[in-house]
Amino acid sequence: MSSAALETKETVAGLGEKYKYGFVTDIEMERAPKGLSEDTVRYISAKKGEPDWMLEWRLGAFRRWLSMKEPTWARVHYPAIDYQDAYYYAAPKNTPKKQSLDEVDPKLLETYKKLGIPLHEQMALAGVAVDAVFDSVSVATTFKEKLNEAGVIFCPISEAIRDYPDLVKKYLGTVVPVTDNFFATLNSAVFSDGTFVYVPKGVRCPMELSTYFRINASETGQFERTLIVADEGSFVSYLEGCTAPKRDENQLHAAVVELVALDNAEIKYSTVQNWYPGDENGLGGIYNFVTKRGDCRGARSKISWTQVETGSAITWKYPSCILRGDESVGEFYSIAIANNYQQADTGTKMIHLGKNTRSRIISKGISAGKAQNTYRGLVSVYGKAENARNFTQCDSLLIGGECGAHTVPYIESRNPSARIEHEATTSKIAEDQLFYCLQRGIGQEEAVALIVNGFCKEVLQQLPMEFAVEAQKLVGISLEGSVG
Template identity: 70%
Template structure:
């Protein structure tokens, strides 16, 4: 009768399914980071002067932080110090000519997507989903652009946006996450290679779910994405982002920045499924995911909601946040973070209430298995003018086995006494007791586990667009499958 124990061990050591590398020639500058590299990247991308200047300012700010030894150390994660001079800062597949159809895409790259279960060939025909596929750092192909442009929606790679809409980039870049925000935001600003740009004009409800798949490929390449989404008055957009990366020995740094701007009555839904290489059984290798994501509800009655399902990466350090400036604006954060093996996640959100009647809701679900360590870190700040601000926070933890850990660090700062804040939390276990209870009702181990885990995640999965909810469910089950002998 020790099957359950064995099962739980098998869960904890589940192997990464998407480990391989694709043999595509990369065009990469030398290792390390200096002003010349920043200039090289900017020149390579034919950027206007304002952008180069911005990068250089960011770089000198970052250098200052490094010299003052101001790398962030407060998160509940452990890793050896990163040698920033031992990384490549730009990598792009060599064939960089404009493509008219998928037939022109490197077959190696297409095959890689096939393995990930993202057949572009099919996706192109899939009604309702526009795919801006990013392979390493350069956008390869963008579909559905014509359909979107009919509505005046701009959805393209960041590089294209810099060329075609420099005025918008100049206006909004860094307006939510300035390069001075934090160490990794400064690094990203200096060397970001590409990402997505999305602009929804006034009164437009984006008719498609916008999807981007990210992928890290070339060895030892720092991946610095930059995404900017602007929703003008009375507009709506739902944006999906999903990722997976190949097996690596060297730790790979990923420091993305995402900025969202919602004007009056606008709504932005941003969903993420993250499944990067988490490292091997002993915790070796794996992606370091240090991301800055922030949205700003600038207009009255605007709404931003973040939904994330985090299953990958060796280390996740991520706090999608909302600045609630407009009166009656709403910020939401729904998260499922799974850590197994030796994964570490320190994730949560910040809700900054500035306007009147602003509301925020935080639902965080942490699953820990094996030696995984999961920390929820959240801040709810109510500023003096945020009359009648409300927040509801729930952070729950599910433990699988007895070697993992769950931690919560909720911070609250209230400077207006009309605020109402609620906080709930519970910790539960998928332990022998729960499994036995299910077994005693005739439910097999496999079904019991999926019942318990799906139950735990349900509130968050319900917030995902339907196709993604199915994928998320499958992803969690895949990560924890093979548990019954």
């Protein structure tokens, strides 16, 4: 392994250490008592200064959650989670802020540099007080002004609950109902914060929205709640996450993302997920149980999910589209990389309800080390969905002989006019491909990155430009040490 690769490993391993001891070191933090009860829910709601309707909504979710069972159908294995042995709220304002990058672990910064992350973003990630830097404040301000001019609302969801209650009430929980699934219901009861976006009728959002510009975004990790509404004829592109290995001291993550696209509206949602995956022996790492769903509520609306999943010990995630509006379009482009002992069970659901609805699924799964990578997808065509069309392509790439790739496609059609195509391939990085690269002077690590990036190309092309460049490097870094 190259020295740079080794360093990255150590850095990431170092993050794991921090995670392990995180619960006891930050004793100064203000937080809810350990465990989950109605009191915890009330505490969170009160801390957020929420109106009564919101508290009732949370409590309803909590009571429901008590009667639910954790799902076990996914191809992932982990020790039982003790939900009473965790914290559900910690006040972000008490997180000690570092004053400059000089106080940050230089190894962590080195990794950021390798990924080519801009300085401001490095600071935000490493927990440096971004508002201490005049430059980035001006960037954020300019950004806000432009959005205001366009009439786009882009704020923390806690702020939206206070300032735009009618909009939130109208849409929250309408795509992922409170009762949807164990993890989504848990999130509904205890979500800490998240993002709210509303794009008014006919507005094309003037820039890519990225949580980086919301200064407090890095603090909302554990139970994030996102709601994006694109009103008639509008367009928005939203970027979530970051390519950098991000430190987080909570093991359990259960986010909910809801997207609503009205007539002729389009939402493009891109994610790069690189949470701590655990060490080489499979210790530690984030459990990421995410419910993401988009509702193409209006005619001719379009929702497109693009994800690059390289982190987390366990990924349980199925960004889906409900194609309710006639002629609506759903897309899912995914790269899931699992190395060492990582387990990924991810895919999508395309629910065709409207006439002439179309969906497209391109999934690229890469497994290395002892990892298990499962694509699980559902294409469902309802009786009234005349002329529904789906195209699915699932490609798996194996690196080494101890990992696994699994494809579990479910197809249900209740309309004879539906046309559903499914293609799947499994391949290995061939020894002759590697040798060819080596013979031309390209080293082992770079060769793997090159071949894998080639394999993922169709998906990488869907990402916004600056994200794509980082994602390409990330693909290489996450597979370092996987060959030879």
